Amino acid sequence: MALTASISTANRPRASREPQSARRQWWSRFALRWIVLAVLLALWQLATMAFPSPFFPQPIRIFERAALLWLPGPNGVLTPSMLNDVLPSMGRVLLGFAISVVLAISLGVAIGLSRKFADYVDPIIQFLRAVPPPALIPIFLVLFGTGDEMRVLLIAFGTAWPILLNTIDGVRSIEELKYETATVFRISFVSRLKRIVLPGAAPKILAGVRTSLSLGLILMVISEMVAASSGIGFSIVQAQRGFGFPDMWAGIVLLGIIGFLLNTLLTVIERRILAWQRSSGRETA
Amino acid sequence: MLNIEHLTHTYGTGAKAHLALKDITFAVEPGELVSIVGPSGCGKTTLLRTMAGLMRPTGGDLTFLGNEITSVPEGLAMVFQDYRGSLFPWLSVESNVRFPLKRLGLSKADLDARVSESLVAVGLTGFEDRFPFQLSGGMQQRVAIARALAYRPKILLMDEPFASVDAQTREDLEDLVLSVKKKFNMTILFVTHDIDESVYLADRVVVLSKPPTFVVTTLDIPLSDNRDQIETKEDPEFIRLRGEVARLIRHPKSDDVTIPVADVA
Numbered sequence: 001m002a003l004t005a006s007i008s009t010a011n012r013p014r015a016s017r018e019p020q021s022a023r024r025q026w027w028s029r030f031a032l033r034w035i036v037l038a039v040l041l042a043l044w045q046l047a048t049m050a051f052p053s054p055f056f057p058q059p060i061r062i063f064e065r066a067a068l069l070w071l072p073g074p075n076g077v078l079t080p081s082m083l084n085d086v087l088p089s090m091g092r093v094l095l096g097f098a099i100s101v102v103l104a105i106s107l108g109v110a111i112g113l114s115r116k117f118a119d120y121v122d123p124i125i126q127f128l129r130a131v132p133p134p135a136l137i138p139i140f141l142v143l144f145g146t147g148d149e150m151r152v153l154l155i156a157f158g159t160a161w162p163i164l165l166n167t168i169d170g171v172r173s174i175e176e177l178k179y180e181t182a183t184v185f186r187i188s189f190v191s192r193l194k195r196i197v198l199p200g201a202a203p204k205i206l207a208g209v210r211t212s213l214s215l216g217l218i219l220m221v222i223s224e225m226v227a228a229s230s231g232i233g234f235s236i237v238q239a240q241r242g243f244g245f246p247d248m249w250a251g252i253v254l255l256g257i258i259g260f261l262l263n264t265l266l267t268v269i270e271r272r273i274l275a276w277q278r279s280s281g282r283e284t285a
Numbered sequence: 286m287l288n289i290e291h292l293t294h295t296y297g298t299g300a301k302a303h304l305a306l307k308d309i310t311f312a313v314e315p316g317e318l319v320s321i322v323g324p325s326g327c328g329k330t331t332l333l334r335t336m337a338g339l340m341r342p343t344g345g346d347l348t349f350l351g352n353e354i355t356s357v358p359e360g361l362a363m364v365f366q367d368y369r370g371s372l373f374p375w376l377s378v379e380s381n382v383r384f385p386l387k388r389l390g391l392s393k394a395d396l397d398a399r400v401s402e403s404l405v406a407v408g409l410t411g412f413e414d415r416f417p418f419q420l421s422g423g424m425q426q427r428v429a430i431a432r433a434l435a436y437r438p439k440i441l442l443m444d445e446p447f448a449s450v451d452a453q454t455r456e457d458l459e460d461l462v463l464s465v466k467k468k469f470n471m472t473i474l475f476v477t478h479d480i481d482e483s484v485y486l487a488d489r490v491v492v493l494s495k496p497p498t499f500v501v502t503t504l505d506i507p508l509s510d511n512r513d514q515i516e517t518k519e520d521p522e523f524i525r526l527r528g529e530v531a532r533l534i535r536h537p538k539s540d541d542v543t544i545p546v547a548d549v550a
Contacts, residue, residue: 177370184337184363185385185436195384199375276375276416 057246066250081235086254089232092148093220096155100212104160105205108167109197118168125164133158133215134222141227151223151231158219159212166208170201203277206270213266217259232258286472287313287336287440292345294331305331306342307497313440313474318466320475322483323493324534329476332498333444336474337363350439362438366445368426372417379404379413382432403435406465423454427461434465443475447482456514459486463512480534484527485512492533501537504530 041059048058069081078087111118111125133154140157144150178200182192198205224233232251239247294306305328313319323329335342336349338357347354349361362385365371372381382400391399404410407427417425426446433441443462447455459482466473477483483490484506492501506526508517517523 175370177365177367178373180339181363181365181371183339184357184361186357186359186388187385188388191387195376196373199373202375276377277418 054243055245057249061246062249062253065246066253069247069250070254084230085232085235088148088230089220089224090258092151092223092231093155093216096152096220097159097213097216099152099156100159100216101163101209103156104163104208105167105198108164108205109171109193109201111164112168112171112201113197129161129165133219137223137226146227151220151228154223155216155219159216162211162215163205163208166204166211167201170204171197173204174200199276202273206266206273210263210266210270213262214259217255217262221255286315286350287474288346288348289336290346292332292335292342292347294328294335294342294344304497308499309345309493311491311500311503313472315472316470317488318462318471318473318475318486319489319491320477320483320487321491321493322477322480322530322534323498324495325478327493327496328498329478329493330444332493333363333442333474333476337361337442360439361442362433362436362440363442363444364426364429364433364446366448368422368429368446368449369417372425372428372432374417377414377416378409378420378428378431381417381428382435385432385436399435399437403431406434406468407431407461421454423450423458426450426458430458430461430465434469437469438471440472440474443473445477446475448478455482460512460514462486467510480527480530481518484508484523484530485514485517490526490530492530494534494537501533504533 045059048056068079070079070086072078072082111121136157137150137154140150140154144153174197178196179192182196187195220231221233221236224231225237228234232255236248236251239245239251289312290310292306292309293304296303296305309332311319321329321332331340334340335347336354338354338361341355349358352358373384376384379400382403383396386396386399401410404413407430409424409427409431412420412424417428420428430446447458450458462473462475463486465471475483475486487506490504490506492504493499494501504526508520508523508526
């Protein structure tokens with residue numbers, strides 16, 4: 001993704017002069033990216049046709065199942081699987097992630113700005129972040145029950161660490177001169193937070209958010225495999241136990257697609273927020 | 286307007302104490318451009334930082350508009366040498382200039398007028414929406430100057446602002462300083478280690494010694510107000526003045542100063 005972004009930026013000046021060839025270039029890049037996937041899918045299809053096995057259904061069957069399970073009906077009616085599995089899963093991961101982003105960035109800014117505060121909380125952070133979140137499922141079950149709270153909070157807890165540590169790092173990386181400039185112009189603390197600290201730390205924060213996003217999906221699935229009655233993770237385990245292998249595979253494929261879409265969304269957001277530093281390193285080097 | 290009397294500053298204490306500024310006295314009057322010139326390492330930046338209220342000196346009196354300077358005073362702006370570090374790379378050129386004005390409670394129209402007027406003054410019209418990384422070093426320093434102009438300070442401190450731009454750009458920026466000084470009738474205190482620059486820009490030059498630093502002398506620069514990079518620098522008066530400043534920096538007159546450098550430590 002990142003590589004493609006940099007190529008298209010570098011080519012922009014030429015694109016305005018020769019729109020024809022630029023468009024062709026874009027298409028060839030696009031084709032290159034997807035052709036490999038298409039070939040692999042075709043090979044997979046051929047292999048499963050040549051060596052039939054109930055555990056490895058044909059990709060075509062998997063996609064058929066997936067379409068049946070999740071694509072809305074002809075008059076836009078959502079399927080039961082969409083309502084009972086996909087939407088609850090998305091709700092959990094997005095809510096947990098939102099809690100994590102807000103708390104981790106706030107705490108990270110405070111720690112990044114105050115050495116003293118950092119000294120107090122550093123040992124706790126180092127200990128807690130070393131604990132693999134899935135190991136906490138039993139405790140979370142006891143504390144928060146078997147409902148959505150437990151899953152949302154587990155996702156929030158597990159995804160907070162990369163964001164927190166990156167925020168601390170990002171805030172500390174802001175040059176002293178920026179604050180001195182603000183002091184000279186007598187800029188208020190709140191204004192500094194909004195206009196200097198947060199944007200200055202944004203590149204690192206977003207790197208943390210990216211790491212956390214995939215962690216969030218992992219924790220969502222794991223939490224739904226324990227004491228759950230809905231969700232994509234739940235449906236995958238159910239299908240496997242009931243020998244519904246196409247359904248199981250469909251669930252896995254769906255997770256891949258969701259991960260891809262969320263990551264693409266994040267890339268778009270990141271490019272907007274970090275427009276000020278796009279290729280800055282290269283152009284001023 | 287700005288008065289510095291017997292300013293001293295010592296870094297550290299005890300055996301490790303290092304006397305950086307020994308005895309600095311001078312004043313800046315409204316509408317004047319005073320340049321401070323001295324050998325590198327003579328504490329010019331320390332001096333400027335104490336005047337900006339960014340640090341407290343260990344001794345002496347510092348007043349701005351009659352008030353003792355204890356923190357950054359209202360009505361003071363500063364242009365730093367490191368433009369890359371002092372601009373906000375995530376703000377556009379226009380937002381960089383606008384940012385310090387927000388707290389001043391100006392009307393939208395006044396705000397817009399000030400921002401565009403300053404950008405015109407530094408020759409950056411058409412670059413409002415660029416980010417700093419898209420500009421050359423000289424243009425970035427212009428943004429920093431525009432930011433200070435829009436703030437309408439009573440005094441503008443400039444800390445070796447052109448030390449890291451190329452020679453041609455430097456001359457352009459020097460002329461820019463002269464033109465905005467005239468246009469906005471500004472009071473400017475300009476720190477530099479470049480002798481030509483100090484004479485070319487100033488109404489008065491404060492010559493500093495090597496550390497522990499004292500004021501060697503203060504020299505009036507009776508050149509005409511319309512200065513030109515080529516003609517002014519050919520003027521015999523300019524050549525005489527720059528020679529004098531250079532001599533003073535190299536061999537401070539011992540009768541001006543009672544304590545020779547070696548006796549201080």
